[in-house]
Amino acid sequence: MKEVLGLDELDIKLLELLQMNSRVTISELSKQLVLSRPSVSERLQRLQERGIIEEFTARVSLPAVGLDILLFIQVSELKRTPHEFEEIMKNENAVIECHRVTGTTNYVLKAAVSNMSSMSLLIDRLIPYGSLTTSIVLSSPIPYRVIQPEKGNAAAENVKS
Template identity: 35%
Template sequence: MLDDLDRRLLDILSANARISLKELAQEAGLSSPSTADRLRRLEDRGVITGFTVDVSPAALGYSLQAIVRVRPMPGMLHIVEKLIRDTPEFIECDKVTGEDCFIAKLLVRDMEQLDGILDRVAERAETNTSIVKSSPVKRRLPPLGSGGR
């Protein structure tokens, strides 16, 4: 279970994972050693699983983002899963219940690249693709309290 200080630390880190330990401690109202200890315990408990960098796909030349629903043909589930894993343009993929087996997020430079990737998948699965126009809600933390924030 998280206490108020743990939630405060996670809120601060989710806004800026590069914040220094000293600044984090100041914003949370703790000493640096106490803050370091709390962070270590959050990592040990599996609450914090890593620190990452947020990179702009557009700055790297990826102008299109697509959501692809994938329904493998009979006997192709593991082959399609491996194909998705081995295609670096698939930046995220969830195995789901329902008619489709996978819902994946794909970043590509242009429509030609999208078609090439989808053609490889289509040899083993049916796909349904939607181009992302905007992302009104970026990836974020869920509510950290027992009844919301």
């Protein structure tokens, strides 16, 4: 059986099933993977211990909770240290992701707000920290994708005997 980064095909399938429905039962996983419940539980525990599964969570519909406008905000010409900026962003509830990136942009923020007025207030709060370029998401043709290890990477693959 082929392994990718220490994950065999059953581990990869288990990760896929959990990402599609993190509330799936061990019994259902056992049926779908054709493994005993103890084997599924052991694999699940091992994936958590290795840090491959970071946490279990729910995906929440932004429009369903009144956050109808999704934004990507690029911050460049940062006027604070990266550490200071990141600490400030941790307290900015509208920011749902913050990524430090390479290139002329220092950070890319993903934010969600309820309306244009809220968006304007968010931008006003961010202006003191750098130059902003804001994009409003019109549609998301791929809103979420199941994460799997990259296949075909010769350096990452090992054939297990």
